[in-house]
C-alpha cells in the first residue's frame with residue numbers, strides 16, 4: 001500500500017479506505033476501550049489522530065506506542081467526531097517500527113531553546129523546529145524561483161578559494177600541512193608552496209568575485225551557497241557557516257541594485273506568507289506576536305532610502321546614548337542600525353554611499369572621492385540583512401583601490417581582467433539566508449534557524 005503523508009491525509013477531499021500512515025508518536029491517550037495516538041511525520045505542523053480499538057489484535061503492543069516511537073498504521077480515514085481536526089484514522093493494524101523509551105528527551109513541551117540546541121538531532125521533531133526547517137526549505141525554493149523566473153543564471157562559485165573578497169581577514173584556512181611540523185621557509189615562516197594547493201587556501205567568505213565573472217558573460221546571475229567567516233562574534237546574528245544569496249547584475253547601477261534587493265526581500269516574504277501560512281501562524285502564536293503585522297507592514301510600503309551621511313546626522317541628533325559613539329567615517333554598529341530601522345523610521349531602511357575607508361576594495365568610488373556605492377538593507381529586529389554595492393568597473397580606479405587596500409594585483413589578475421576586456425557597470429548584493437529566515441519566522445537566534453549551527457567554539461553533529 002502506498003503511504004499517505006499526514007499533510008495529504010488532513011487535506012483529503014473525502015474518506016480513504018484503506019490508508020497507510022507512518023510517522024512518530026507525539027502523544028498517546030488511553031481511555032476505556034480505545035487509545036488515541038497523535039502521529040506526526042514532518043509533512044506539516046499538525047499531527048493526525050489515530051484511534052486504536054482495544055479489541056484489535058495489535059492493541060497488544062499499544063504500550064510500546066510511546067512518545068517518540070515510530071509507527072505504521074493502516075486503517076481508514078474518516079471524518080473526525082472530535083474537535084480540532086477534520087479527519088482521523090480508525091486503525092485496523094498498528095506496527096511499532098522503532099520504540100522510544102522514557103529517556104526520549106522530547107517528552108513534554110517547555111524545553112528551553114538552549115537545551116534543544118544540545119539535541120539538534122532530535123529537535124526537528126518538535127513543533128517549533130519542524131516549522132522552522134519547513135520554512136527554510138520553502139524559502140530556498142522561493143529564492144530559486146525568484147531568480148529563475150527573471151532569467152538569472154544560477155552560478156556555482158567555489159567553496160575553496162585563494163581570495164579574500166571582503167578583505168576582513170576572517171578566513172578559515174584549508175590545509176593538509178602537518179600542524180605540528182609544517183615545512184618552513186628560510187625566514188622561518190610556513191612554506192605554503194608545499195601545501196595541497198601550492199599556495200594559501202581558505203573557505204570562501206563570499207562568492208561575489210566569481211559571480212562578477214559570470215555576470216560579465218551572462219548579464220544576470222546569482223549564487224546560493226554556504227559561506228564561512230572566522231569572525232569571533234558572539235551574537236545572535238552571526239554564524240561561522242551561513243548561506244548567502246548573491247545576485248550580480250551587469251549594466252546595473254546602485255539604484256537598480258537597491259530596487260532589486262527590495263523587490264527580492266518582499267517577494268520572499270510574500271512567498272512564505274502564502275505557502276507557509278500554518279507554520280507562520282504558529283510562530284505568531286508562540287514566538288513573536290507581532291510577526292504577521294510586521295511582515296505585512298514591510299510588504300505594503302517602500303523601504304526608506306537614505307545616505308550614510310544623512311543616517312549619521314540622524315544618529316547624532318537623536319537623544320539616544322549609544323554604547324559606541326557615532327561620527328562620520330565610523331562603521332554603523334548594530335545598535336545604530338536598529339535605532340534607524342526600529343525607532344526612527346520604524347520601517348526597513350536602505351543606507352547607501354558609505355565612506356570608502358570602511359568598505360572593501362571592489363566598491364565603486366563616487367565623484368565626491370570620499371564615499372563608495374555601498375548599500376545595506378536594515379530591517380527591524382535584526383539590523384543588516386543585505387549588503388551590496390555597485391562595483392568599480394574602471395580599470396585605473398580599481399587598481400588604485402587595490403593599492404590602497406594593500407592588495408597584490410597579481411593575485412587578482414583574473415578579476416582585474418574583467419575591467420580590461422569589455423568592462424561594464426555592474427552591481428550586486430548578498431542576502432544572508434539565515435537572517436532572512438530569522439526575519440520571516442521571528443526566531444531571535446541564528447542558531448535556531450540552522451540545522452546544525454557552527455559558531456565560535458561550537459561544531460557539534
Ligand code: 4AD
Pocket residue numbers: 165166205206207208229231237238239240242244246247384385386387388389428429430431432433434435446
Ligand atoms: O555584507 P556582507 O559581508 O557582504 C558580502 O559578503 C558581499 N560580498 C555581498 C555582495 O555584494 N555580493 O554579507 C552579506 C550578508 C549580510 O548582509 C548578512 O545578512 C549576511 O550576509 N552575513 C551573515 N549572516 C550570518 N552570519 C554572519 N557571520 C554573517 N556575515 C554576513
Ligand code: MG
Pocket residue numbers: 376384386387
Ligand atoms: Mg555587510
